[in-house]
Amino acid sequence: MTGKDVEQRHEEQLKGSSDKGGIKGYLLHRAKPYLPPWLGVGSLGISGTVGHLVWSGDAAMGIGLTLGSVALTGAAWWAGKGVGPQRRLHSAITVAAGSVWFTSASIFDPSYNALFVGGTVTALTWNIRQIYRRDPDGVKAVTDGAGLLEKVGLAKALMQRAKVEPNRVTVPLLLEAGEQTNDDVSKALPRIASALDIPVTAVRYLPDPDSARRGELVVVPLDMLADTVRWEEAGPSLPGGSMEDPLVLGVYDDGQPLMMWFPGDREAGRNATHLLIAGMTGSGKGDGALNLLTEILSRKDVIVWLSDPKGFQDFRPLLPGIDWAVEGGAPTEAMVEAVLAAIPARTAWLGAHRYRQWEAICADEQTDPAHSCRTDGTACHCPGVPFLVSWFEEAGVSLSMLGDDAFNNIANLARSAGIALVVSLQRPSHDQISTTTRDALGSRLCFGVPNAMAASFMLPDTVIDAGAAPERWANRRPGYNYLVTPGVDEMRYSSPGRTRWFTDSALSLMEAVASWAARNGAKPDPVTAGAAASAVGKAYTERARHQEENPEEGDDDEETTVSRLDDEDLDIDPNEELPPPAPGEENVVFGQPDGADLTREEARTVLQDILAEFEADGTMVIGVVDVMAHGERLGRKRGWVSGELQQLLEDGRLTVTTKPGRYRIVPAMADA
Incomplete structure (x- = not known):
């Protein structure tokens, strides 16, 4: 019976007739599920009385009835192996008590007082179980669960005790040995979601890594992600905290x-x-x-x-x-x-300071002798290395x-x-x-x-x-x-x-x-800064800095760079008109030389100048195509440039990069 059936029956009962016949029918209908234990007690009393009239004082029959009682109790215990332990024990005790009273009543005098008290208590215990078993919510949960697995092709799988958390239900599954695997459950997830009428992403299965037929079915019935959360409502989770x-x-x-x-x-x-x-x-x-x-x-x-x-x-x-x-x-x-x-x-710094990996204390000044790079066992006070x-x-x-x-x-x-x-x-x-x-x-x-x-x-x-x-x-x-x-x-x-x-x-x-x-x-x-500067020079040391110069004056975020001008040129206004040429300077032409008539050594000198210009601009990774952009100054073809770059690679002015055909300029002051 599904939850819908229970609600429909309840609605019909509420709409039923309210006269004497209707009330009587309603009470009888509600009492039917609870009558079997009482009918069993009454039947036991009648059968015990009849047995006393037939077998009273018969010793042989007493032995047979006793053995039959033991066998019947054992059968009740064996037959209950597929149910819960409480129901199994309850059934065995009930059968044993009824068998003992029937045997005693048949051979000796029936004790109706014992039957009345014991039978009433036993019948009521079964009625109590019936009340809980027929709870509509319980019926819905158990029946829907069993029906769910049957609908999705996992009828032989067993659903064990579920773990219920806020908006999360975890159900351990035990699949049929030799017939079902965890892969069967993974393939059935869309059908499970369909049966539960929830998104597919709300159902997942977590296989047990130590078993091919055990795992946990996780269901999240309510999507708590549907409501968008704005970042500015909370901001960073731990300002001033550590990367740890x-x-x-x-x-x-x-x-x-x-x-x-x-x-x-x-x-x-x-x-x-x-x-x-x-x-x-x-x-x-x-x-x-x-x-x-x-x-x-x-x-x-x-x-x-x-x-x-x-x-x-x-x-x-x-x-x-x-x-x-x-x-x-x-x-x-x-x-x-x-x-x-x-x-x-x-890594050399971490090793010298005895760290297997980066930790938060690596970012602080090294005041602990246990993490000193000195050999005398004293603290080295080296600056820390942040993440x-x-x-x-x-x-x-x-x-x-x-x-x-x-x-x-x-x-x-x-x-x-x-x-x-x-x-x-x-x-x-x-x-x-x-x-x-x-x-x-x-x-x-x-x-x-x-x-x-x-x-x-x-x-x-x-x-x-x-x-x-x-x-x-x-x-x-x-x-x-x-x-x-x-x-x-x-x-x-x-x-x-x-x-x-x-x-x-x-x-x-x-x-x-x-x-x-x-x-x-x-x-x-x-x-870190030294390694970056030694590798790419001004590309790092003169990197753009996006910071507030004078926050007290309300300056906005500005991009600034370290000046490349000599100290004596700092006061030059780039917008000021140039002074008129001095006598004798009228014919001086500023520009790039035409490399058509350069000797091999002169072309090499120009190539060194081009590399220096790249370095000054912070362009530290180049290739033949970048140099050929200045080909007119060299007066040389692509093959010559490629060969010269290889020579510079051997001389140590260039080094290889991760991509073939690209070279990193070794800063001229890297050794210093």
């Missing part, structure tokens, strides 16, 4: 916080990780990135390097809090080279220029150096990013995708089998996502979450977060 604290990105569908960590934790058994963010246009990937970046900038022990080919369209209010921000092209190439140079420098997040937004654009394995070395080596790599792109397919790099990005934040194939690029097969299906949202539910990351219970991987929504009203709070980071956040440490 969780970064809260939003909520799961059962109301629990959606969070992750970048650094590892040996005590918690959590590995350090990188992050891959992906989702189709309109899926909310941009707001998800802002949730994460504002969380990072609100921490005291982290610096951020950001590459964004979109010209900081989403991140511009946060630029004052970012140590190094570049757009696409050559500056991004330089940033990749700087990160690669920072890895060995930082570094290297973020490549719209990485598909950068990878098309750098090559699909540009981040491979960073992804494989940076975790041990206290560096987290964040790669964000729309579709992380093999033609966009190498599978080696993708596999090394241990965490995945997957927003809506167009199809199941795109989902397979982001989510592990086990998570998809458990019910994760971001293609069912596509871009119709911005912000909905799945998060796979160390430190989070694996049963959460298939639970959808939602990041918070950034609106125009969030702008002022975003600027406040960036301003706090610029004033109170970590500053570049000598180890």
Whole structure:
């Protein structure tokens, strides 16, 4: 009987006749389910009286009835093996008591007082069980559960005691041995969702890794993600906290916080990780990135390097809090080279100070003798090394220029150096990013995708089998996502979450977060800054700084750079008219020399000048095509330039990069 049937019957009873006949019929109808125990007691009394008249004093019959009572009680216990332990015990006791009274009444005198008291108590206990068994809510829960498995083709599976939490029901399943596997349940999830009339993403199955026929069916009946939450209503979760604290990105569908960590934790058994963010246009990937970046900038022990080919369209209010921000092209190439140079420098520092991995105390001055780089056992007081997040937004654009394995070395080596790599792109397919790099990005934040194939690029097969299906949202539910990351219970991987929504009203709070980071956040440490400067020179040391120069005077966010002018030229006004030429200077021509008549040595000198100009402009990664843009000055063809670049590579003026045919300029003052 379903809940609908119970309600219909109750409605019919309420509408029934109210005369004597109707009341009598109603009472008899309600009493019917409770009559069998009483009829059993009455039948026992009659049969005992008849037995006494027939077998009174018959010793042989007494032995037979006693053995029959034992056999009947044992049969009742055996037959109840498929029911609950309480019902099984109750049935066996009832049969044993009735058999003993019948045997005693047949051989000796019937004790009707004992029958009255014992029979009444026994009948009432069964009536009490009947009341609970026929509770409409209980009937609905049990019957619907059994019927549910039968409808979806899992009739032989057993549903064990459910664990009920706020907006979450977890039901352990035991499948039929040899006939059903966990894969059968995973395939049945859409039918289960249909039977329960809930979204497919609200049902998932978590197989037991130690069994092929055990697991947990999780149902979240109410979608708590439907109500959009604005980021500015709460802001960062822990301003002034550490990168060791969780970064809260939003909520799961059962109301629990959606969070992750970048650094590892040996005590918690959590590995350090990188992050891959992906989702189709309109899926909310941009707001998800802002949730994460504002969380990072609100921490005291982290610096951020950001590459964004979109010209900081989403991140511009946060630029004052970012140590190094570049757009696409050559500056991004330089940033990749700087990160690669920072890895060995930082790991050497961590090793010298006896750290197996980055910890929060690494960002502070090293006052603990246990973490001293000195050999005499005293504190070294070395400046700390903050955590570094290297973020490549719209990485598909950068990878098309750098090559699909540009981040491979960073992804494989940076975790041990206290560096987290964040790669964000729309579709992380093999033609966009190498599978080696993708596999090394241990965490995945997957927003809506167009199809199941795109989902397979982001989510592990086990998570998809458990019910994760971001293609069912596509871009119709911005912000909905799945998060796979160390430190989070694996049963959460298939639970959808939602990041918070950034609106125009969030702008002022975003600027406040960036301003706090610029004033109170970590500053570049000598180890990281020195490695970046030695690798890319002025590309880092004269990087654009987006910060408030005079906040007391109300200056807005300005982009400033370190001046390249000599001290005696600082007072020159670039808008002032040039003075008239002195006598003898009228015919002086300023311009680039025509390289048509240059000797080989003169052309090499011009090539060195071109490299110096690239370096002065902060363009530290070049190729033949970049040099050929100055071909008129050289008067040489492409083959000659290519050969000279190879020679400069051998001389140490250039070094190779992750992409063939591209070279990094070694800063002229790198050794110094």
